[in-house]
Amino acid sequence: MAANTNIDAVSKDLEEVSLKTPNSTWSDYDCNIAEKQCRFCFGDEESDRKSGLPSSWMTPCKCDGSIKWVHERCFKQWLNLAPFPQQSACSTCGFIYRKSWKMKSLSEWSCPPLRITFWDIIEIGLDFYSTFKLFRGMWQMLEGKKAVFGQICYFIFWKTFIFTDRRILYYKSIAAAMATSFFEPQVRDVDDEKQK
Template identity: 45%
Template sequence: MGLVASCVLSVSGDGRICKFCYDDDDQDGRWIRPCRCRGTLKWVHLRCFDHWMAKAPAQQQIQCQTCRYVYVKSWVLKPFSEWCRPAIKLSTWECIEILLDTYSTYKFFRGFIMMLEGQRSFIIQSLHFLFWRIFVATDRRLAYYASLGRQIMTSIFVISIKNCDADMEL
């Protein structure tokens, strides 16, 4: 019998085993069911899930990669005394990239307004859009900016994942 099979067979009496640390005990007794996964993937310790969410890639912070359930999050504003400076470490080059992206986006939208007012040709604006889409609005850059936004938001909000409603299972 393999290691996984022996772990599955040794699940505690209430059937809870953490899908991250594979432990069936929690000193705090704080379990959550963040998604629609079943069996041994159903439960997770709250502290394990919070730790995993802090380290997970952006897409995995939005939905479960196994069952594709989109996590239900609640955002609660922290008291002003608990606000903190976000732990963002940007290199000089990253700051330059952000400034260039911001400037290019500003120029793109300003050019769009000029086009609507008849001060710029559609062809020139289309070329500017092509440049902007290829070099600025890439999926990787947008994910990077979303990650920065999440880091900033966690400095003033407490973000928690709600339990998946068992009645809504398909």
């Protein structure tokens, strides 16, 4: 009999708790998560409304979930400060940003914002020397001064360690940074391109 009264008391407590709390399901929580939140400043649509800031949102890459959305202003500021490879592609999903270029007015032209370190200069020098040595070796091979097998081995070494995808992306980023002296890069929204 004591066991029955304990069960009745517990069920009565559960009924009171369920009456006091709103009926919420996991879909209610998903709706809150689906609200746009900037991955850089962590601001959301509600904080934008409260602060009165213009909230232009974009999805520059194919990241999904909580890191999908960014403020356009935050993304532009981040691109100006990011390392060269991350200015061209997302470091999380690897998607290469779709950019369009608009000519700046003559008064806005400036020196390129190259932030190259001493180690970068050494790597660039070694890349150019290795590439020069490859082309010189090819020419000497055509003249009959170098063995074909040795030149093929050097080409494989050059392609594997010098001309990598990472280095190509690095040089594209430097070229894009130099182009920003005269042009304004605008990253296109991936969601807009999907709709077209």
